[in-house]
Amino acid sequence: MSKTLPPAPWTRRDDLARLVAALGIENVRWVGGAVRDTLLDIEVKDIDAATPLLPDEVMARCKEADIRTVPTGIDHGTITAILPTGPVEVTTLRKDVSTDGRRATVAFASEWRDDAARRDFTINALYAHPDTLEIEDYFGGIDDLAARRVRFIGDAHQRIREDHLRILRYFRFQARFGAELDETAEAACAELAETLKGLSRERVAMELLSLLSLPDPSETVARMHRLGVLPVVLPECCKKGVEALKASIETERRESEAPDPIRRLAALLPALRPVAETVAARLRLSRQQRERLTCAAERNEGDVADPRALAYTESRECAIDRLLLQGASTTPLRGWDIPQLPMKGGEIVQRGIATGPEVARTLRAVEARWIAEGFPDRQRVEAILQEFLQKRS
Structure with a gap:
């Protein structure tokens, strides 16, 4: 697989060029899903950028270039640039300081590799230069992508202990991109499955529903069940x-x-x-x-x-x-x-039924018969009502 990003339509967007010019071409790399999916010739939906610039500097430079920004995740270094053809998340390079499996304390970094090292899977740690489109691949993600292999960066057990949600993310990515199973990753997910109990319900639901949204996750879900992962989140x-x-x-x-x-x-x-x-x-x-x-x-x-x-x-x-x-x-x-029932309660009142519960009961009976007969036209509904009225008298 090429180490240069194919010139996909999104890479030629004028508004992205404006953003790159505002931040400085050496201060921007496209990263994550946009790079991965372009290499796989999959439609790109979201574009993320990484930068060594601090969030305040990103916002200041964008303001000078008349690019509106929103501090969507400023505590974690993420600024969203609002561009004419779609928003772009710009995140300052980071490295983990401490983690407890549910949340991480991060510090801003200056090296691209440090930022790559804190990501979950090798196929998500690919950085593309906005001009040359040359890809920086620090952990063999391109080879894994070619092999359709989802592999943790570094030690799988350690990465899961840092963020327990990575277990569910692993299976989602495996269902979407995987063909060759990584036995080490599978074993780590099975061994640490119980750690999923410590996660917020919303995070679990988000990952579970994302997995179930894929074209055919049935084999992956079956494997999650065999490995004891699914019973933890869906007993x-x-x-x-x-x-x-x-x-x-x-x-x-x-x-x-x-x-x-x-x-x-x-x-x-x-x-x-x-x-x-x-x-x-x-x-x-x-x-x-x-x-x-x-x-x-x-x-x-x-x-x-x-x-x-x-x-x-x-x-x-x-x-x-x-x-x-x-x-x-x-x-x-x-x-x-x-369809809608072509009759109202007022019409029943006009036929001599006093306003009250009897009108509602009659209307429900007419509706039930109308449904049973396959939703006939108004003329038939009037005949049905007449039958009920005659029985009543």
Whole structure:
């Protein structure tokens, strides 16, 4: 694999050239995902830069160049430059002073290698010169990238002890980029899996959902389960759940449905609402995520019999989740807009029913019949209402 960054479109952005000119060409290196993904010919979404300049100096130079900045992570040396075609995070070179597995105390550094040494994996410690596009590779990241190998920088056990989240990051990167397994890394993750208990729930949830968002993380998740990593962060999952995840991903592909991390999380769990509620609370999912997870947990065989009724009573999103989790087709929902009952309670009152609970009961009965008959037009709904009124009289 080349040690020079291919001239991707993002490397020719005029606004990036302005940023480089403001900071000084020898004070900027593109680093991390943008470099890695360009080498792999993957679309670059975020651009990060490293610099030996201190944050105050970065902001001052950007201000002189009329580039707006936001101190998004100034305590850790990160300034976000707001550019016309997208923001760029500019971070001062750093080195670790102390770590406890959850957070690190850092000091600013002046050497690129010191900054590279504190990063997690060799494939993330690649620095590209903004003009020549020549890559500085201090730890063999280019060779690892060519081999599709995710390898810790230095001793895997030590790197995990510095930040326990690196266990989950390892598996996410392995699922995304890996082909050749690093046995040393796998063993370290297994041995130190219990350290994940000390992490904040939000950090665990972020990594877990990021992993489940990938095209097909099923083999990686199965390996996490075998190694004892998954049971630490998701004890509700058993082997059956791992198998269910694989099956649901196969159904997603067959039905041309996009990957979804909440649906896949539901696949890993028993189909029980209390379990879903417990997991949602522990991972501190958003209200919307919690509602989806619990709705998916209530899946049953009746869902498959009438997908449109399910979509109407729950939601299209929940219906798709339940169908895919049960290996069923989502074809009945494609191109179908969920209708509204073409009748209001006031119309029932006009037919002689006194305002009150009886109106609501009648409307619910009409709606249930309307759903059962496949959402017929208003004329049929009026006939259904008339039938109920005649029975009542």
